[in-house]
Amino acid sequence: MNARARLPTLYIPHGGGPCFFMDPLPGFPPALWDGMAAFLRGIPASIGARPQAVLVISAHWECAEPTVLAAEKYALLYDYYGFPEHTYRLTYPASGSPAVGARVQALLAQAGIATHAEHERGLDHGVFIPFKLIYPDADIPIVQLSLRHDLDPAAHFAIGRALAPLRDEGVLIVGSGLSYHNLRDFFAPDAAANQASAQFDAWLGNAIGTEPAGREHLLTHWQAAPGARACHPRSEHLLPLMVVAGAADGDAGHISYREQLLGKTVSAYRFGNALL
Numbered sequence: 688m689n690a691r692a693r694l695p696t697l698y699i700p701h702g703g704g705p706c707f708f709m710d711p712l713p714g715f716p717p718a719l720w721d722g723m724a725a726f727l728r729g730i731p732a733s734i735g736a737r738p739q740a741v742l743v744i745s746a747h748w749e750c751a752e753p754t755v756l757a758a759e760k761y762a763l764l765y766d767y768y769g770f771p772e773h774t775y776r777l778t779y780p781a782s783g784s785p786a787v788g789a790r791v792q793a794l795l796a797q798a799g800i801a802t803h804a805e806h807e808r809g810l811d812h813g814v815f816i817p818f819k820l821i822y823p824d825a826d827i828p829i830v831q832l833s834l835r836h837d838l839d840p841a842a843h844f845a846i847g848r849a850l851a852p853l854r855d856e857g858v859l860i861v862g863s864g865l866s867y868h869n870l871r872d873f874f875a876p877d878a879a880a881n882q883a884s885a886q887f888d889a890w891l892g893n894a895i896g897t898e899p900a901g902r903e904h905l906l907t908h909w910q911a912a913p914g915a916r917a918c919h920p921r922s923e924h925l926l927p928l929m930v931v932a933g934a935a936d937g938d939a940g941h942i943s944y945r946e947q948l949l950g951k952t953v954s955a956y957r958f959g960n961a962l963l
Contacts, residue, residue, distance in 0.1 A: 692736060694854045695938070695959030696847075696931035698862040699727065701745075701817040704767035705774035708819070719948065726944040726955065727820040733943070733957075739857030740787045740828040742850070744931070745813030746864040746924040748833040753795060753846055754803040756831040757788020762809035779815040784828035787858060791832060791850065798849035805833075813863040832930075838922050840907040840929050847933020854959070860934050862927025866891060867918050867951045874949060881950040883914030888945070888952035890914075895932075895940040895956050902940065906932055931958060 706720045707727075731737075747766060748754075760782060765775045792802045814831055835842055853860060866888060867873070872880035890912040894905035906929060909915055909922075919925050932940065935958035944955035 693959060694736065694738060694857070694859050695734065695957050696854065696860045696862075696934045697730070697943070697958075698864065698866075698928040698931050698956045699730070699817055700865050700944070700953050700955055701813045701863045702865075704770050704812065705777060705816055707816065708777060709771050709774055715949070722946045723944070723948075723953070724820055726946075727817050730821050734859070738827055738859035740784045740830060741818075741822075741859045741861060742787065742791060742830050742832060742853060743814045743818075744832050744834065744860075744862045744927040745811055746834070746868075746927055747811040747813040748808075748831065749836045749838075749923065750803065750833040751836050752801050752803055753835060754805050754833040755788045755791050756783070756805045756808055756810075756833075757785045757791075758783045758806045759785065761829075763815050764809040764811045766811050777815070777819070779810065779819050779825050781810070781815075781818070781822075781825040781827070781829045784830050787828065787830045787853075790853065790856070790858075791830065794849050794852060795846065798845065800846060800849060817863055834923060834926050838926050840909060840922075840926065843926050843929035844903055844907055844933035847930035848936070849933075850930070851934045851936040854934065854936070860931055862929075862931040864924035864927040866925070866928075866954045868924035869918055869920055871920075872917070873951055876950065880917065883917035884951040885914075887912055887914035887918045888954055892942050892945075892954060895942065895958075899935070899937045902932065902935075928956065931956075935959065 707724045711719045938959040940958045943957040
């Protein structure tokens with residue numbers, strides 16, 4: 688892999704199921720997901736450079752140890768339920784990159800982090816749904832990395848820190864989750880849930896903008912934040928943020944997208960250059 692300008696790291700929202708490729712459910716605003724879709728479509732221009740490959744950490748894959756999916760070709764996992772029939776026929780024929788997968792494993796091994804390789808699993812909707820908008824031609828190789836089952840924030844920060852050299856090798860590191868993920872409350876017009884969402888989002892934005900040492904401390908102790916557990920009863924949709932923040936390698940972080948959806952605040956974050 689050739690050296691090139693350092694790429695940023697991104698934490699993006701992937702919406703709800705195949706939300707960008709269907710009409711909103713009855714009773715919900717017709718433009719509910721339009722702002723998020725526009726943000727995702729704008730990512731390539733905001734980066735200003737074409738990656739050689741993308742490494743995605745999705746909320747929808749957990750293993751006992753970090754596991755790398757780097758097949759030559761992928762099937763898709765339609766791991767969502769109760770949506771229109773056509774959403775189970777969506778396609779995204781991205782290729783993989785075994786070479787990048789091997790590099791991911793080598794970097795983690797250098798940091799003393801044990802890994803596994805997987806070659807049969809398909810790409811889950813936390814990958815192919817947003818990337819159908821980000822790179823719709825599916826012409827950039829994708830490698831997926833699992834979360835750890837234990838969802839330990841410090842461990843995921845360490846994983847990201849080990850992977851930081853990829854940014855100088857043309858690999859875009861993307862965490863795919865949702866900064867608010869309480870599905871029971873998301874669709875409920877609950878003032879207390881809306882307030883908890885606003886409080887946690889404000890705290891998270893401030894933590895992202897903190898200098899690197901302070902940022903790591905805050906993010907790895909996120910449960911102490913106001914509204915934290917009300918927004919994330921389980922943290923799998925937040926943990927991809929820890930990986931990309933770890934890979935920030937001291938670069939500044941900032942909010943790249945923020946929107947209220949049904950009263951709940953959802954944000955995306957970028958570490959490193961906004962434009963290269």
